[in-house]
Amino acid sequence: MHIYVHIPFCARKCPYCGFFSVAGKTYVKEYFDALEKEVFEQPVISSAEREGEMETVYFGGGTPSFVDASYVCNALKSIRHWFSIEDGEFTVEVNPNSLDEAKARAYKEAGFNRISIGVQSLHDDVLLTLGRLHDRNEALHAIRIAKDAGFDNISCDLILGVPGQREEDLYEDASCLIEAGAKHISMYSLSIEEGTPFENKYGDKLYEFVDEELERKMYHGLRDFLKTKGFGTYEISNCALPGYESRHNLSYWSGSEYYAFGAGSHGYLNSVRFAHPESIEEYVKDPMKRITEEVLSEEDKNKERCMLALRTSRGMNFELCKDYPDEIKKNLNLGYLEKTDTGYRLTSKGLDYANQVFMDFV
Numbered sequence: 001m002h003i004y005v006h007i008p009f010c011a012r013k014c015p016y017c018g019f020f021s022v023a024g025k026t027y028v029k030e031y032f033d034a035l036e037k038e039v040f041e042q043p044v045i046s047s048a049e050r051e052g053e054m055e056t057v058y059f060g061g062g063t064p065s066f067v068d069a070s071y072v073c074n075a076l077k078s079i080r081h082w083f084s085i086e087d088g089e090f091t092v093e094v095n096p097n098s099l100d101e102a103k104a105r106a107y108k109e110a111g112f113n114r115i116s117i118g119v120q121s122l123h124d125d126v127l128l129t130l131g132r133l134h135d136r137n138e139a140l141h142a143i144r145i146a147k148d149a150g151f152d153n154i155s156c157d158l159i160l161g162v163p164g165q166r167e168e169d170l171y172e173d174a175s176c177l178i179e180a181g182a183k184h185i186s187m188y189s190l191s192i193e194e195g196t197p198f199e200n201k202y203g204d205k206l207y208e209f210v211d212e213e214l215e216r217k218m219y220h221g222l223r224d225f226l227k228t229k230g231f232g233t234y235e236i237s238n239c240a241l242p243g244y245e246s247r248h249n250l251s252y253w254s255g256s257e258y259y260a261f262g263a264g265s266h267g268y269l270n271s272v273r274f275a276h277p278e279s280i281e282e283y284v285k286d287p288m289k290r291i292t293e294e295v296l297s298e299e300d301k302n303k304e305r306c307m308l309a310l311r312t313s314r315g316m317n318f319e320l321c322k323d324y325p326d327e328i329k330k331n332l333n334l335g336y337l338e339k340t341d342t343g344y345r346l347t348s349k350g351l352d353y354a355n356q357v358f359m360d361f362v
């Protein structure tokens with residue numbers, strides 16, 4: 001079992017961001033009080049489940065490092081008090097401009113053993129286009145801070161396909177991050193999310209600013225580059241040195257159930273997918289409120305497992321594949337899938353048509 005905790009506070013809203021987060025620190029104390037209440041009073045958690053072993057806890061956002069470290073550390077303490085978690089993976093997401101030595105040390109002392117840094121780029125012009133609040137030096141400094149505080153399991157995010165970004169920028173970024181101590185790199189293609197300032201600016205014409213072919217070249221090029229540095233691509237957007245793959249993210253892709261605490265978080269428990277309202281005020285008033293609940297049938301679960309498994313380098317095993325002979329045949333013929341010793345996975349060509357392939361299985 002796994003736990004996701006959403007901390008929806010950010011210093012400023014990035015113009016491309018579609019995640020649920022708000023700028024500023026209004027209701028921070030009330031929010032963490034509500035979080036504590038949700039953790040302790042979550043009605044769907046039976047005492048038997050509480051005694052079951054938890055494997056991972058992930059504090060994401062938003063920007064967990066934007067708020068005082070004591071809030072995040074106390075929230076982790078509550079979770080660890082309430083759930084049995086031995087040998088767990090405890091991740092906290094941070095941004096370079098809000099991480100300092102004291103916070104990093106506090107996270108380490110509280111038990112976090114993995115830190116995910118929102119670097120996005122080490123090129124100041126790219127960071128400016130993305131509207132980020134940090135520059136290259138701050139990003140590299142954040143990695144040093146994390147290392148000095150005792151973090152070994154360090155992950156960094158990179159965004160590709162940003163207008164004005166060059167292919168070689170990415171390789172240079174990745175090389176510097178690895179040299180600085182990153183053991184895991186997540187790479188995301190810039191996408192235009194509804195209701196964001198980037199939607200006003202680029203609409204559906206991002207391709208006029210970023211050549212689609214170049215974006216794909218960047219993606220494959222970065223994967224290949226990371227491979228030469230010993231990083232395996234274990235999922236479409238994630239590469240890591242052996243042993244540093246994110247256990248939390250792997251749990252999503254294997255279809256595991258997970259708790260979700262906090263406004264705007266999405267969870268999956270007892271075959272039910274649910275979401276909390278994307279409103280801090282509503283969450284503070286009623287932390288147990290769910291705005292959607294979808295009960296998954298065995299067939300739904302199977303379809304979802306296929307789609308999620310296809311995101312990973314391992315792919316779908318033969319057992320999962322047995323209900324989809326036509327879909328498999330079609331995608332094998334198109335060159336989007338290949339057979340392995342254990343099942344089927346996306347080919348290099350298939351990675352560029354991943355969403356199309358997923359649609360065949362849902």
Ligand code: SF4
Pocket residue numbers: 009010011012013014017018019021061062063095118
């Ligand atoms: S820091 Fe992250 S979560 Fe916050 S606005 Fe920027 S991209 Fe979104």
